Amino acid sequence: MIILMLTCGVFLLFHNSVCQDTNAVPRGLPPRIRQLSLLNTPIENVPGSDFLTLECIASGNPEPTIEWSFNNVKFIPNKTFNGIIGSPIRHKIQGSILTITNIKGKSDGDANLYDTGRYRCIATNEIGIVFDEIFINVRVIGAFRPGFQYENEPNYIRPLIGQKLIIPCPNHKKGYGSSIRWGIVSSERKIDYWYPGYYPHVFQTSSGSLVYSVVLENDIKESLSNGGLRCILINNGYTIFSNQQVLYEAYDIKQEKRKPELLALLDPEMIAPINSTYSMICGALGDPVPTYRWEYQGVEIVPLRPGGNKLNFEFFEFLPNRLELRISRVTQYSGGTFKCYASNELGEASTIGQLSVAYPPVFNTFFPNEINVPYGKAFEIRCNATGFPFPNFEWYHNGTKLTMKDARRSWTDNKDKHGSVLSFTQISFIHEGVYICVAINSQDTITQSTFIRVQGMAPL
Numbered sequence: 001m002i003i004l005m006l007t008c009g010v011f012l013l014f015h016n017s018v019c020q021d022t023n024a025v026p027r028g029l030p031p032r033i034r035q036l037s038l039l040n041t042p043i044e045n046v047p048g049s050d051f052l053t054l055e056c057i058a059s060g061n062p063e064p065t066i067e068w069s070f071n072n073v074k075f076i077p078n079k080t081f082n083g084i085i086g087s088p089i090r091h092k093i094q095g096s097i098l099t100i101t102n103i104k105g106k107s108d109g110d111a112n113l114y115d116t117g118r119y120r121c122i123a124t125n126e127i128g129i130v131f132d133e134i135f136i137n138v139r140v141i142g143a144f145r146p147g148f149q150y151e152n153e154p155n156y157i158r159p160l161i162g163q164k165l166i167i168p169c170p171n172h173k174k175g176y177g178s179s180i181r182w183g184i185v186s187s188e189r190k191i192d193y194w195y196p197g198y199y200p201h202v203f204q205t206s207s208g209s210l211v212y213s214v215v216l217e218n219d220i221k222e223s224l225s226n227g228g229l230r231c232i233l234i235n236n237g238y239t240i241f242s243n244q245q246v247l248y249e250a251y252d253i254k255q256e257k258r259k260p261e262l263l264a265l266l267d268p269e270m271i272a273p274i275n276s277t278y279s280m281i282c283g284a285l286g287d288p289v290p291t292y293r294w295e296y297q298g299v300e301i302v303p304l305r306p307g308g309n310k311l312n313f314e315f316f317e318f319l320p321n322r323l324e325l326r327i328s329r330v331t332q333y334s335g336g337t338f339k340c341y342a343s344n345e346l347g348e349a350s351t352i353g354q355l356s357v358a359y360p361p362v363f364n365t366f367f368p369n370e371i372n373v374p375y376g377k378a379f380e381i382r383c384n385a386t387g388f389p390f391p392n393f394e395w396y397h398n399g400t401k402l403t404m405k406d407a408r409r410s411w412t413d414n415k416d417k418h419g420s421v422l423s424f425t426q427i428s429f430i431h432e433g434v435y436i437c438v439a440i441n442s443q444d445t446i447t448q449s450t451f452i453r454v455q456g457m458a459p460l
């Protein structure tokens, strides 16, 4: 009897002291990544921009150590990436900063993405491991091939007056993230003005070709006086110019009336990132030169006041020729159906496109720092994030991606568009640790983490 009471007392005492100890001795804090950011805009082949710098700020107790990986392969200080012998060391890790020099991005006809991919900052302390990551698309400015560059001889074109004329953007390597515009460039390599935009008979197609719906006599005079248009590759403010394309003399005159025939069509499925500027061009051949009108969600896009520039939809604007509609800032309300009509006295043609707004994933709910689950119990946790395109989800345990579902631990795909649920049918100690949920779409990657602690059986 006494012995029993004693053991009980000892047990209780022991139990209490354990409780007090765990309360008194700080258990520390699992690591957290406060911020992971790209500090510059990397562009291949632009001196002064052909590197990337990432900064990762983490906290935790004890203070976590920081490591970096690219597409799941760790960067080791002073060692070539992925152990590739003979390749130069392009990365440098200094404190919270990772720098990669001589970066290279994807280019046409080459499936390799090079430095484009998932960069991860991994923070580890004795309590756990967490990471955050960022998808970096390395921009490539593109280039004109020899013979078609700024300093090369102009290309002389003899058009038929009264007929259409299509001038392709001279032979070039496309780049990545570059766009094409035509314009007049000064001898100091400054853009004097962009060309399509003013006259209703000149526009460009999605492939970057310059189109005259019909060549007018005045086009030749103008081309001779301004020296000819150049095709311009633009990437994040950097520009590369082609040689001049000069209309120097009429080959012949051949006028004939033709009804509009659309050559620059709206993309049937347009996707514009939120907060970006988005342009759509509608352009048709035809004589007389077609005139244009546009509709958004079945409502004609018109100036608020006759002759004014402000339109009846916020952030929408036309270039003077009304062939190009610009949304100066894409918002969550910019999506919808756009329709453009080109008409002249002989007929009308139209093109239609659906715009969707892409936005990065955002978590709707956040995990607590720590979750205590009694041993053997069923448990589930939902990672709730929205975004467009709808995000995909990944789960990590102690820094390792979960790949094998089993009877006791599984997770769902984002089928219901409400995220992914990680569930345990009977939790046990091997399930303990830091869990990270990653939500990814084309716009961004976000992560959140929690520490799932499995509690032993409660004493009787």
Ligand SMILES: *[C@@H]1O[C@H](CO)[C@@H](O)[C@H](O)[C@H]1NC(C)=O
Binding pocket: 077, 078
């Ligand atoms: C890597 O090399 C640099 C310069 O040679 C040196 O300062 C640094 O300590 C080295 N880092 C490691 C982790 O060996």
Ligand SMILES: *[C@@H]1O[C@H](CO)[C@@H](O)[C@H](O)[C@H]1NC(C)=O
Binding pocket: 274, 275, 359, 360
């Ligand atoms: C878009 O811009 C608004 C206003 O500047 C800002 O509050 C918001 O965070 C931005 N959204 C994204 C996804 O960048």
Ligand SMILES: *[C@@H]1O[C@H](CO)[C@@H](O)[C@H](O)[C@H]1NC(C)=O
Binding pocket: 364, 365, 382, 384, 385, 418
């Ligand atoms: C996800 O979050 C949204 C926004 O907070 C909420 O309306 C929705 O009910 C959540 N869904 C689930 C299944 O938790």
Ligand SMILES: *[C@@H]1O[C@H](CO)[C@@H](O)[C@H](O)[C@H]1NC(C)=O
Binding pocket: 126, 127, 128, 397, 398, 429, 430, 431, 432, 433, 434
């Ligand atoms: C994960 O980490 C926790 C706590 O650090 C540990 O108890 C658990 O055994 C680890 N599990 C695995 C599978 O690494």
